[in-house]
Amino acid sequence: MRALSLLYHDVVEPGDWDASGFPGSAAATYKLERRAFERHLAAVSAAAGRRGTVQQLAAAPPPGPPLVFLTFDDGGASAYGCIADLLEGAGWRGHFFITTDYLDAPGFVTRRQVRDLAARGHVIGSHSCSHPSRMSRCRPEHLREEWTRSTSVLADLLGEPVRVGSVPNGAFSRRVAVTAAAAGIRRLFTSEPTMRCDTVDGCVVIGRFLLRSNTPAEVAAALASGKLGVRLRQLWFWNLKKVAKAVAGDAYLALRRTVYD
Numbered sequence: 001m002r003a004l005s006l007l008y009h010d011v012v013e014p015g016d017w018d019a020s021g022f023p024g025s026a027a028a029t030y031k032l033e034r035r036a037f038e039r040h041l042a043a044v045s046a047a048a049g050r051r052g053t054v055q056q057l058a059a060a061p062p063p064g065p066p067l068v069f070l071t072f073d074d075g076g077a078s079a080y081g082c083i084a085d086l087l088e089g090a091g092w093r094g095h096f097f098i099t100t101d102y103l104d105a106p107g108f109v110t111r112r113q114v115r116d117l118a119a120r121g122h123v124i125g126s127h128s129c130s131h132p133s134r135m136s137r138c139r140p141e142h143l144r145e146e147w148t149r150s151t152s153v154l155a156d157l158l159g160e161p162v163r164v165g166s167v168p169n170g171a172f173s174r175r176v177a178v179t180a181a182a183a184g185i186r187r188l189f190t191s192e193p194t195m196r197c198d199t200v201d202g203c204v205v206i207g208r209f210l211l212r213s214n215t216p217a218e219v220a221a222a223l224a225s226g227k228l229g230v231r232l233r234q235l236w237f238w239n240l241k242k243v244a245k246a247v248a249g250d251a252y253l254a255l256r257r258t259v260y261d
């Protein structure tokens with residue numbers, strides 16, 4: 001099973017970095033200004049062989065280019081106010097991962113908006129309740145709570161089970177997936193830059209390629225087209241970051257002064 005998933009966060013008006021999602025300069029590096037996102041969307045739309053949503057992911061995919069998924073983490077207000085409109089204008093449906101403790105908070109989507117996004121055909125998933133800095137290090141009961149309560153909040157909101165999630169901060173581990181699976185999640189997005197999908201306890205684990213505020217639209221297009229070179233480059237940097245995290249541990253986190261990816 002293979003899929004090509006792009007990971008975005010918020011989209012804001014020029015310079016208005018704190019208008020959507022988590023505030024601060026570190027968070028801003030994951031946000032795109034509206035004009036930049038419009039360029040990304042045009043480039044990705046031209047390059048993607050097959051657009052889709054995670055519901056179309058099949059064990060035996062049809063021959064041809066892989067499905068391309070557009071995913072948006074954190075549940076910032078721009079999901080509703082900006083991104084969904086732009087996606088629909090370009091013929092896409094997105095995946096919005098909601099940090100449920102922040103529903104209705106300033107800078108984040110409201111419950112009513114989440115219902116509307118789902119009614120418009122976008123995929124709604126959990127991005128945990130509290131956005132832990134390193135989910136892979138959470139105690140078992142905390143981890144269980146993050147997945148079960150967030151999926152149940154969203155299920156109550158939407159009137160149907162929520163089977164999709166994404167891992168905050170890219171802090172993935174097998175235990176994170178096992179706990180997600182036990183909470184009913186069947187499709188779990190990570191930040192591992194890979195097209196390969198693995199299955200853990202019946203939950204399909206799907207990698208994603210991260211786009212930052214300074215990522216050129218051409219890179220997004222190259223990723224969406226499945227070009228190997230640009231995918232390998234992301235993998236190389238990802239592995240380098242993993243080594244830095246392993247060596248420096250908490251010092252690395254303090255250095256980043258941020259809570260997420």
Ligand SMILES: [Zn+2]
Pocket residue numbers: 073074127131167168169260261
């Ligand atoms: Zn996040």
